[in-house]
Amino acid sequence: MILFIFGIVLLIISFIFKNIYSTLINPASIFSLMWGIIFTLYSLKLFNIYSVENYVLFIYSIGALSFIIGCIPVRFKIGERTFINKNRDSLNNYNSNQKQRFFLLLFSFITMVILLIKAYKILPYWSGGVSSVKLANAEGYILYPAWFDILYTFFARPFEMVCVFVVAVDFFFGQSEYTKLQFMVTSLIVLFGYIATGSKFSLIIPVLSFVLVYEIYQKESNSTSNKKTFSNNLRKLSFNKKIIILSLSLMIILFIIYMLNQKYSGWKESIYMYLVGCIPCGGNALKNSVNNNMYFSMVSFNGVYRVISTFFTVFGIKLPYASFMNEAYNMIETYEKAIYISPTIKYNAFISIFTYFYKDGGLFFVILASFFFGRVSNNAFLHLINEKSIYSLLIYLFICYLILFSIVRSQLFLAPTVMTYIYIFLFFRKSKE
Numbered sequence: 001m002i003l004f005i006f007g008i009v010l011l012i013i014s015f016i017f018k019n020i021y022s023t024l025i026n027p028a029s030i031f032s033l034m035w036g037i038i039f040t041l042y043s044l045k046l047f048n049i050y051s052v053e054n055y056v057l058f059i060y061s062i063g064a065l066s067f068i069i070g071c072i073p074v075r076f077k078i079g080e081r082t083f084i085n086k087n088r089d090s091l092n093n094y095n096s097n098q099k100q101r102f103f104l105l106l107f108s109f110i111t112m113v114i115l116l117i118k119a120y121k122i123l124p125y126w127s128g129g130v131s132s133v134k135l136a137n138a139e140g141y142i143l144y145p146a147w148f149d150i151l152y153t154f155f156a157r158p159f160e161m162v163c164v165f166v167v168a169v170d171f172f173f174g175q176s177e178y179t180k181l182q183f184m185v186t187s188l189i190v191l192f193g194y195i196a197t198g199s200k201f202s203l204i205i206p207v208l209s210f211v212l213v214y215e216i217y218q219k220e221s222n223s224t225s226n227k228k229t230f231s232n233n234l235r236k237l238s239f240n241k242k243i244i245i246l247s248l249s250l251m252i253i254l255f256i257i258y259m260l261n262q263k264y265s266g267w268k269e270s271i272y273m274y275l276v277g278c279i280p281c282g283g284n285a286l287k288n289s290v291n292n293n294m295y296f297s298m299v300s301f302n303g304v305y306r307v308i309s310t311f312f313t314v315f316g317i318k319l320p321y322a323s324f325m326n327e328a329y330n331m332i333e334t335y336e337k338a339i340y341i342s343p344t345i346k347y348n349a350f351i352s353i354f355t356y357f358y359k360d361g362g363l364f365f366v367i368l369a370s371f372f373f374g375r376v377s378n379n380a381f382l383h384l385i386n387e388k389s390i391y392s393l394l395i396y397l398f399i400c401y402l403i404l405f406s407i408v409r410s411q412l413f414l415a416p417t418v419m420t421y422i423y424i425f426l427f428f429r430k431s432k433e
Helices: 002-021 027-043 054-071 090-094 098-128 130-139 146-173 179-197 201-221 224-229 239-263 267-276 278-287 302-314 322-336 352-387 390-404 415-431
Strands: none
Touching: 002 027, 002 054, 027 054, 027 267, 027 278, 027 352, 027 390, 054 278, 054 352, 098 130, 098 146, 098 179, 098 415, 130 179, 146 179, 146 201, 146 302, 146 390, 146 415, 179 201, 201 239, 201 390, 267 278, 278 322, 278 352, 302 322, 302 415, 322 352, 352 390, 390 415
8 A cells, every 4th residue: 555655656746847847758757657657556466466575665665766856956947938948949959960960871871781680690580489589689599700799789789779869859850861861771770670689679769769759849849939930831740740650659559569468468467567577576686685795886887887898908908897897797687587476477677777776785875876867867858958959859868768768777787778878979969059
């Protein structure tokens, strides 16, 4: 009952922040809404899902509250003006220059080729279904040259996400001559990425990105300053684009439901387990943390340390923390194996960001890191409000990705996620006005 009430409180907090910022896509609202739904649904104990110890729920709850506190702005500004910059015709600010777009398209082609090779190699395993594809990837059935693995991990995978974010922005705001070609290339990148990995996230991320950017587009195009500057005929979303959005979204959603329906007893049970499974699965990892060493951020930010370490390795320099970094990586990987979260259902990978934080430094680090995550997320949102540039929007999409997939893990544990931020910085930072 307490967990149910706490879940409802989080939902209320989500709508409080929505009223503060006049939009639901601020970090506190997104985070509170997501975890409020998770806590509320888990409290119902549907489909015979296993219970966890109270200290597990306490760690998760403290982490969620710390994030929300980190999102509290120093000064509240109520109403529409928090999202609209009256001094700018901001619809034009979400475009980058032609030179940037040319190189972006060039690297997109390279990414497409790398993913095409991966997709082609893994294609025979699709005869055994998605599980066979994932097993082949996890066990390394297909061997690639070392240079190809490096290109895939540090270039193709992160650039796939960069392309998805950029196309989402382009679809609503883009005016570049490369926009249509970028859209087609990115569509192939997403397709090849899914074939290569079998991961539903390859399909979910584009949908979420489009939803987030659409909400921003609506806010921008409805502002007073933009209505005065741009004609409605030019700025309203075209009928063709609406059809494309609805068609692609419907196709992806139906496909995901079909895949989920195949996995468990039905798509409803699958969605329920995907949403709340991080609690019992994370509970299993936390249960084994009592006598374990602490890793002092090496788990949660393993990807950051790995990118730095890999950079120095190129020059023949091995950093002293490399072995500790690998130990932390291997340790957390042991908890991402499939375990039973109900008498009949196995579940893996989703152990939540709070489990990663706890492994790094116990409850203190959960509070500190969650607060810091909330503060950084809200600063990125406020930066978007004040700056109105493609760089600030792409950074915020990246932050939203970290938030939305915090039910899985600390995404900065993965080197490709860190590289995604680096590529956004390198390509679009100079777009700032």
